[in-house]
Amino acid sequence: MRSHFNYLRPECLTECLDILAQYGSETTILAGGTDVMISLRSNVKKPGIILDISRLPETRLVEPSGETVRVGSTLTYSELIDHPVIRHEFPALRRAMGCVGSLQIRNVGTLGGNIANSSPAADSFPPMMLRDAEIIIQKKGSLRIQKLEKLIVGAYSNTLEPDELITGIILKKAETGSRESYQRIGRRKSLSIARINAGILGRLNDSGAIQDVRISIGSVAPAPMRITDVERNLIGLRPELKTIREAGQMIAQRIIELVGVRQSTEYKQPAIAGLAQKCLEDVFLDSNSN
Numbered sequence: 001m002r003s004h005f006n007y008l009r010p011e012c013l014t015e016c017l018d019i020l021a022q023y024g025s026e027t028t029i030l031a032g033g034t035d036v037m038i039s040l041r042s043n044v045k046k047p048g049i050i051l052d053i054s055r056l057p058e059t060r061l062v063e064p065s066g067e068t069v070r071v072g073s074t075l076t077y078s079e080l081i082d083h084p085v086i087r088h089e090f091p092a093l094r095r096a097m098g099c100v101g102s103l104q105i106r107n108v109g110t111l112g113g114n115i116a117n118s119s120p121a122a123d124s125f126p127p128m129m130l131r132d133a134e135i136i137i138q139k140k141g142s143l144r145i146q147k148l149e150k151l152i153v154g155a156y157s158n159t160l161e162p163d164e165l166i167t168g169i170i171l172k173k174a175e176t177g178s179r180e181s182y183q184r185i186g187r188r189k190s191l192s193i194a195r196i197n198a199g200i201l202g203r204l205n206d207s208g209a210i211q212d213v214r215i216s217i218g219s220v221a222p223a224p225m226r227i228t229d230v231e232r233n234l235i236g237l238r239p240e241l242k243t244i245r246e247a248g249q250m251i252a253q254r255i256i257e258l259v260g261v262r263q264s265t266e267y268k269q270p271a272i273a274g275l276a277q278k279c280l281e282d283v284f285l286d287s288n289s290n
């Protein structure tokens with residue numbers, strides 16, 4: 001690890017953005033450090049300044065406002081999992097955050113870090129996609145808001161500039177009567193990243209037909225995505241087991257069309273179908289979930 005860098009820990013957002021404005025290109029932002037420490041140890045990053053953002057009060061709030069909730073970027077997974085607003089409003093995101101790494105990782109890792117790291121396998125992405133996640137990005141003197149799927153432009157690649165900081169995430173509350181599910185397949189039960197992950201949100205109308213459904217599958221493509229054509233096909237149908245099985249297969253087929261046939265397709269196609277089917281069953285058939 002490079003031993004000569006300056007360590008700075010600003011106490012407020014203004015101070016932090018001032019440092020980024022002046023030294024952004026030679027600075028590595030450190031939130032929980034779960035990803036940063038690996039790249040520092042392996043010399044992938046050799047910054048002149050480590051900017052510890054874990055103490056910024058402006059990025060440590062959960063603020064409901066009308067139809068949305070603004071989630072601070074530097075709250076840890078454990079803090080968010082325990083937060084009553086997250087528990088009440090975002091069950092799939094809460095479950096996804098509970099899947100991240102181990103308790104030690106969740107005690108320091110942050111949602112802002114997960115987004116900025118931009119791994120295709122990020123557990124938080126499918127459930128955030130269900131809630132039209134918009135990312136609040138600030139730099140000295142300006143603020144921009146970008147949809148998660150626009151911010152991430154490829155595997156480990158995003159539109160963040162060296163002087164920019166993710167300060168929060170805006171998530172939409174679900175319509176009354178909605179239910180959602182998050183499922184993942186990893187290599188092992190714990191401490192493994194997701195090989196495939198899925199978030200589905202849905203709502204039935206008064207006559208028991210599907211009124212709204214949102215489907216997001218992760219880890220299968222460089223950037224997070226919704227499977228909107230399958231969503232449209234499901235509207236108005238009754239969620240019987242046969243329909244759900246077929247929907248699972250359609251989702252898998254659509255993903256293979258989008259990402260192309262690969263060596264892993266033989267394994268992944270049925271795995272995606274099964275995972276999507278499990279989520280759809282949770283949402284539309286299992287009265288005990290959520």
Ligand SMILES: Cc1cc2nc3c(=O)[nH]c(=O)nc-3n(C[C@H](O)[C@H](O)[C@H](O)COP(=O)(O)OP(=O)(O)OC[C@H]3O[C@@H](n4cnc5c(N)ncnc54)[C@H](O)[C@@H]3O)c2cc1C
Binds near residue numbers: 033036073115
């Ligand atoms: C053992 C292990 C297991 C893991 N398991 C999982 C898993 O199961 N699922 C999963 O999704 N992830 C997993 N991860 C990855 C990691 O824990 C997450 O990506 C975590 O959310 C990163 O957050 P952090 O606060 O630690 O970020 P850091 O490591 O501090 O930062 C990550 C990157 O984001 C930048 N950054 C951080 N915060 C901001 C910000 N607010 N604005 C702009 N840039 C910022 C940093 O400069 C760095 O480039 C695992 C990691 C480890 C080491």
